[in-house]
Amino acid sequence: MKKPERYVYPAVFTYEEGQEIAVVFPDLDAATSGKNDEDALFSARELLGCVMAGLEEDGEDIPVPTSLAKVPWEANERVVLIDVYMPSIRMARVNRSVNRTVTLPAWLNAAAQEKNINFSQVLQDGLKQRLSL
Structure with a gap:
């Protein structure tokens, strides 16, 4: 319907x-x-x-x-x-956003933060690539 x-x-x-x-x-x-x-x-x-x-x-x-x-x-x-x-x-x-908790090694977290990497954007980009979207 x-x-x-x-x-x-x-x-x-x-x-x-x-x-x-x-x-x-x-x-x-x-x-x-x-x-x-x-x-x-x-x-x-x-x-x-x-x-x-x-x-x-x-x-x-x-x-x-x-x-x-x-x-x-x-x-x-x-x-x-x-x-x-x-x-x-x-x-x-x-299109609403949802929160997800991710686990990653501390050294990787520190390196990403040092470079001011947006974790959400990287995860979205990675998922889109993996899902061929």
Whole structure:
């Protein structure tokens, strides 16, 4: 089954005097916050991308978004539709870095450090060569 390019979910922005703007996705049981509207929007979009990528990766069911008109809200709240473009999120997850611990002789470590060699880059280059990539 083809994964959708874009997800759109309602989020409830809550405004309290002297506090960050709280953002809750009722359909996803996820929340974040922001210093102002723009920051809250960016945080919401980033969270939506992370949550949806995680659900896809784990093979879990994707919840159906609640209609904007059916999301309950209070006087100090606003319901906003948040969208996320998934191809870029998926690509970023494919290209994310992971940490690996390597063991090498102390003399080799010292010689490499003396020459300011970037261990990560050398390992990446070596693996690409070994794997013919």
